[in-house]
Amino acid sequence: MNDTNFARISRVFRPEIGSVTLCLLTTIYLLLITNRTFWSKAFGYFGVDHFGFAIFAIGIAAASMGVVTLFSAKYIIKPFLIFFVIAASAASWFTDAFGVIVDKEMIRNAAVSTGAEAGHLITPRFALHLLLTGALPSLLIIWVRIRHRPIVQKLAHNTVVILACAAVFAAIGFGDYRTFAGVGRAHKDILDTLNPFVPITSAVKFAISSGEDANVVAQPLGTDARRVNTVATNKPRVVIVVAGETGRAQDFSLGGYERETNPELKKQNIVYFSKTSSCGTATAVSIPCLFSVYPRSAYTHRKGLETENVLDVLGHAKVSVSWLDNDTGSYHVTDRVPYAFLPDSADPRFCKDGECLDEILSDKVDDWLDKVKGDSVLVLHQLGSHGPAYYARYPEAFRRFTPDCRANDFGSCSPEEIRNAYDNTILYTDHLVSTVIDKLKRRSNTMAASVVYFSDHGESLGENGLYLHGTPYVVAPVQQTHVPFLVWLSDDLQASAGYDMACLAGTADKPTSHDNFFHSMLGLMDVSTKVYDPKLDVFSGCRKGNTHVASAP
Ligand SMILES: [Zn+2]
Numbered sequence: 298m299n300d301t302n303f304a305r306i307s308r309v310f311r312p313e314i315g316s317v318t319l320c321l322l323t324t325i326y327l328l329l330i331t332n333r334t335f336w337s338k339a340f341g342y343f344g345v346d347h348f349g350f351a352i353f354a355i356g357i358a359a360a361s362m363g364v365v366t367l368f369s370a371k372y373i374i375k376p377f378l379i380f381f382v383i384a385a386s387a388a389s390w391f392t393d394a395f396g397v398i399v400d401k402e403m404i405r406n407a408a409v410s411t412g413a414e415a416g417h418l419i420t421p422r423f424a425l426h427l428l429l430t431g432a433l434p435s436l437l438i439i440w441v442r443i444r445h446r447p448i449v450q451k452l453a454h455n456t457v458v459i460l461a462c463a464a465v466f467a468a469i470g471f472g473d474y475r476t477f478a479g480v481g482r483a484h485k486d487i488l489d490t491l492n493p494f495v496p497i498t499s500a501v502k503f504a505i506s507s508g509e510d511a512n513v514v515a516q517p518l519g520t521d522a523r524r525v526n527t528v529a530t531n532k533p534r535v536v537i538v539v540a541g542e543t544g545r546a547q548d549f550s551l552g553g554y555e556r557e558t559n560p561e562l563k564k565q566n567i568v569y570f571s572k573t574s575s576c577g578t579a580t581a582v583s584i585p586c587l588f589s590v591y592p593r594s595a596y597t598h599r600k601g602l603e604t605e606n607v608l609d610v611l612g613h614a615k616v617s618v619s620w621l622d623n624d625t626g627s628y629h630v631t632d633r634v635p636y637a638f639l640p641d642s643a644d645p646r647f648c649k650d651g652e653c654l655d656e657i658l659s660d661k662v663d664d665w666l667d668k669v670k671g672d673s674v675l676v677l678h679q680l681g682s683h684g685p686a687y688y689a690r691y692p693e694a695f696r697r698f699t700p701d702c703r704a705n706d707f708g709s710c711s712p713e714e715i716r717n718a719y720d721n722t723i724l725y726t727d728h729l730v731s732t733v734i735d736k737l738k739r740r741s742n743t744m745a746a747s748v749v750y751f752s753d754h755g756e757s758l759g760e761n762g763l764y765l766h767g768t769p770y771v772v773a774p775v776q777q778t779h780v781p782f783l784v785w786l787s788d789d790l791q792a793s794a795g796y797d798m799a800c801l802a803g804t805a806d807k808p809t810s811h812d813n814f815f816h817s818m819l820g821l822m823d824v825s826t827k828v829y830d831p832k833l834d835v836f837s838g839c840r841k842g843n844t845h846v847a848s849a850p
Contacts, residue, residue: 342483386426394706409628486769533671533744537746538675541750543683545781719758
């Protein structure tokens, strides 16, 4: 075969297409195939105003075409179009199947996920989805031959196309400004799921901010902190904090859930705060926010990094602090505190494929208690109810609600099976916290102990078509923000530090939130510092006598 023949044949097998035409086809593909959630949500928001929705759709299409055409240049067009298609394919899987919004915080969450966690999300159905909606159209883009105009002509042509798109978008956006501003204001999340543009922008924002984070040094906080009322008892004051994962208050029978999911804790003398809201809807927000001095209204990721947290303040007061992690890490909360990541131990009694059952935490508690010499705080960071593989969170003995979903994605499970598996994780958490309380009860002769448990955020189990968590807070459903929060105080601590348990129980149905944690921990340890705010300490109104010095003199 001579060169001319070869060229002719390859031309037959590789159709030629104009660069702007290819951009147009790719835009249509992205909007029609990878944006099911985006369109159905927007359609719902416009309600009966179908004309308004149609105009909105034209505006979005014009803006998308304009953006895609920006990359219509020799050598970069194919890589960029393929990148758009693959990104949209991957993001649409999470958005359409789980209702997940791929924003900056979600990307932060994904970036810090452990390999085992990510592994649960890569399922055969996800791979098939990527193949059909990502790889296949990418192959088509590779296959075609692109006809580029001469450079000057091309620049002029592309500029005209881009300006025309921008003009259509602007005319629609500003021409019918009131309608769009109205719908946009009522539904701030209307653009949140636009694939792939919003996820890509989020990833870029995340990359920029994590680059900046690397140089942040936390400023000292509460360096005046000191323990007070140490004469009340000569035993060390010990608090074990169980930092929960993905436990939602709605499924705690302590809070009125019709199923018995707290059979062990209900027998312990605990106080359950039934109206507690979380700081965020994802671990990467909630955990650093919870330990920070900032209330939710003032907290930002940056401020969390820039300021020491309650563990540091306790350290300034000479309280010994340590953290055992069975979750995904401490999100810089323990940068200045002894820390152990237990899955690294691969203890065969609890661990499999890089993840461990939460009993690996309670298993370590006795060792830690044996070494307690003075006032101490231990944080146990649970894997809790982390989805979607709920079934992997509990051992066979806690498989009580059946049939339980045993799959990594929810497509093959009924809503009832998903709920059963999730509720089994709550049973197991109930067991973990109760076990920790029992261990401390057995040491009541040698320490004045207490336990604090809360969850970092809740979980959606299919309500309104949503699964998992991480929905932006302003639009998050209550299932993701209403979290369990409970405390147990040993009899000895109640007596020696003057806690009025009836009073505390009486306040437990008042609204509380993660904002209370920082100050309640200082109150519980009787730490005096000017950064302590008694108004945010859930215990401060229920202590007999004047045993606690509210703040520095
Ligand atoms: Zn979490």
